[in-house]
Amino acid sequence: MTRVLVLLALLLWGGAAARDGLDGWIDQTVLPPLGQDTSAEVRDRNGDLLRVYTVADGRWRLRAGVGDVDPGYLKMLTTYEDRRFYSHSGVDPRAILRATWQSAKAGRVISGGSTLTMQVARLLEDSGTGQWAGKLRQMRVALALERRLSKAEILDLYLLLAPMGGNLEGVRAATLSYFGKEPRRLTPAESAMLVALPQSPEARRPDRAPAAAAEARNRVLDRALRYGAITEGEARAAKSDTAPYQRHAFPALAPHLTDHARAFAPDTPVQTLTLYAQVQHQMEALARAATRPLSDRLSIAILVADHASGEIVASVGSAGLGEDGQGFVDMTRAVRSPGSTLKPLIYGLAFDQGLAHPETLIDDRPMAFDGYAPQNFDGEFRGELPVAEALRLSLNLPAVQLTDAIGPQNLIAALRRAGADPQVPGGKPGLAVALGGLGLTLTDLVQMYGGLANGGQALPLHWRADAAGDPTRVLSRASAWQIGHVLSALTPPPGAPANKLAYKTGTSYGHRDAWAVGYDGRHVIGVWLGRPDGTPVPGVFGGDLAAPVLFEAFARLKPQFDALPPPPPETLMIGASSLPEPLRRFRSRRAEVAPDQPNLVFPPDGAVLAVADTLPVKVRDGRPPFTWLANGQPIVTGERGREVTLPGLGRGFNDLAVIDAMGRSARVTIQVE
The missing domain is CATH 2.60.40.10 (Immunoglobulins)
Known part of the structure; x- marks a missing residue:
């Protein structure tokens, strides 16, 4: 091996006559593929990681360039591995001669003569280091790389491919796994650890061999101090660092939505979503806390959106992926019965059509509509009362009367204008749709309520920044405001803040689904609780279970609610006695009143x-x-x-x-x- 190194050094330092042949030899080099598969990443709107995926062979290989890592680490890397990196042409004859001399003198290998460029060549071809043919090939590839790439591009390849123990490759995968952070800001101790690891990645893994890792780190620190890369104080502090270098789990926020995003654009290496990572983290923690005291089979979904832009801020499809398989179902997209959550839209449509006003009196008594005789949830009837009170009490008979007057098909059309995709059994809507006799998703409901909150204009909810759509008018401004005004007068759940939040709860037939959807002046949030397989959950009510989660979600989203807007100037705000005669009482023209x-x-x-x-x-x-x-x-x-x-x-x-x-x-x- 020593003779080979000497001969190679002489070859590289040969005279001008040999250089023409060397140039041709280098120029004819067939380089290995420079493009490397990297882990697909899904990031939030601020660039923070939501989710990262392994490459095909199960390795974590995350892209990171020179501009993405701490300059102190780069300085320590070149100081320890290749002090003349920025001046040599891929092979450092002085380093080779030094390594040859040290090896000959000691009778064993003391230091290597490989440059960083040669190491990149080895990593690209996955070639060994001990055979002379492999070393010669690395030198040839290194010389060719230097002619075709910049120094920064060569460093980028090293930062991407350097082995860091286990299935970790590259500096960024290592910092996220061992330090739990991005490589932009590193301590001298962390930088030295990253420099030492690639030389013997398995023997020096800090999570498995902390003593060997610390010893190798300290050797890097000694050389960095000797050549002025760090100060004596920094070296002393770094050697005393006893941080537990345990492998951290890679970010896996919003698993359902990130999987959906990756399936939507499988060839896009980095996708940026409209989510906020911190808000997503808070909502996932809330989902776990809300379901922990409940049945193991009870699932939850939470969707948070900005109703002024349609951007999804957080999306929780379940409390966790779990082992029973039900957690893998994204319940923000599952079609379920919405219970009473459509009543605000029904009343808003009635306001728009001049059929009723919040102060209009309406009957809540037993009625039949061609044989269909709905009952209130509690089996009681309140007689004649104002429309606003009927909505707050979520009474069924007034809602069915208004649906009969506006037409079930018009309710379905309004849902579609709001961006929902209602699933109607048999394809023809009947009066039962007013009480949840159709299928909607949590996303549908949040989008519909977003339209109520946004002055009657619904914006398509979207998780991609480039997918924003145009608003669609669902209700007039005045009717939308009236609905919000009525809903904001509902009493909050026990222990919830008394801020003005317009919200509505719902419970589907058989206690299969518990809902709560609400909004303030900026955001709309929807909550669903139930079992993904549709099994009834006795005792589950939207007001008891989902509403407290809704208010807690708003509390975790921001310290205070944003105020609801003032009424638009065209809003008719008068008492019942001042209403026009047709609006004073609503009388169903078709119902048989018992x-x-x-x-x-x-x-x-x-x-x-x-x-x-x-x-x-x-x-x-x-x-x-x-x-x-x-x-x-x-x-x-x-x-x-x-x-x-x-x-x-x-x-x-x-x-x-x-x-x-x-x-x-x-x-x-x-x-x-």
Whole structure:
């Protein structure tokens, strides 16, 4: 080996006559491919890593150029590995002669004569270092590289390919894994570790052989101090560094969306999304915290967007990928029943069509629409009340009446204008769509509510900066503001801040989905909880589970809510008594209104009566025919009249009851003397 090195040194220092042949030899060199596969990266809007992927062979090889790493590291690298890097032409004869002399004197290899360019040649061809033929090839490739690339480009290749232990290649992969940070700012101790590692990457891995790594690092520091690359104080402090160099996991934020982005553009090495990495981190932590005390099979999705631009700020498809497979389902894109979350749009459309105003009175009583007889969630009815209150209470009968008036197909058309893709069973919408009888995604709902928040104009939600779309008018400015004004008066969940947040909750049939969607003056956030397989979750309500998560999401997004906008000048803001006559009360033109709950008006509850052969009784409201009972026994059945006479009752206390055709009852207790 020593003889080979001497001969090579003489060859390189040969006279002018030999140089013409050497030039031709170098110029005829066939270089290995200079383009190297690198890890695909997905970054946030600020350039921070969201997700990084391995190359095909499972290695982490992240691109980083001279301008991306700490100058102190580059200075230490050239000082230790190749002090004449910027002056030689790929091979350093002085270094070769020095290495040859040291080897001959000691009888063993003391130092290598390879330049950084020669090391790059070896890494490009994955050639060995011990055979003379391999060394000669490295020298030839190094000389050719220097003629075709700049010094910075050669360094870029080294920074990309240098082995750093395990499946790590390149400086950036090493700093992210061992130090948990980008290579822009490194300490002298970290720089020295990175310089030492490629010489023996497995034996010096700081996560597995910390003592050997520290010893090699200190040798680099000694040479850096000797040649003035660092000060004595820096060297002393670096040698005392005992930081735990354990491998950190590579960033894997927004796994569902980043996978989607990579599938969308598989050949794009670096993609930049509209997300904020810090906000994404906060929302993923919130998702884990929200589901931790719940069933293991309960999943969650959170979507945060800027409703003024349509940019998605954070996207959480599940609480974690998990081992049961359900976490791999991106629930921001899953089609589910939206429950009551469409009611704000229904009311807004009714406002736009002049059918109602927030102060319009509307009936909440049993009704039937060609055989369809919806009920309220709690089974109770409130009678006549203002439209605004009906929306806040999320009553079903008023929403169905308004849907019947505006037309279910017009509701579907409005959803499509808002950018949603409603899935209607059978393709023809019926009145059940008002109560969640269709399929929507969380993304659809957030986009729809973003349109309400943005003055009635919906912007397409997008995660690519170049995918912004044009706004589409869904509601008038006045109607959109009225909806926000009504929803912002809802009481926040217990413990939530009392800031003005316009929000709505929803629970789908069978407790399969719990929803909460809300907005302030800048952002819109949607929350979904449930099981990806659609299994019912008894006791899951949007108001109980999803709403607290919604308010916490806003709290983690920013310290204070952005104020909702003031009403546009065309907004009709008057009391019920000042409304035009057609807007004072809404009456359904098609619904069959059932009578109210039966009310036993005589005898009154607690009455004291004298004994008699017969007792007249009277019922108001309710639907005939009626059944009358005394002390639990049926006395009169099938009676369509509202006044009947019952046989005389015994002395003492007696219970009277009446049951109407819908099974509703009224009861009183009287005393007969």
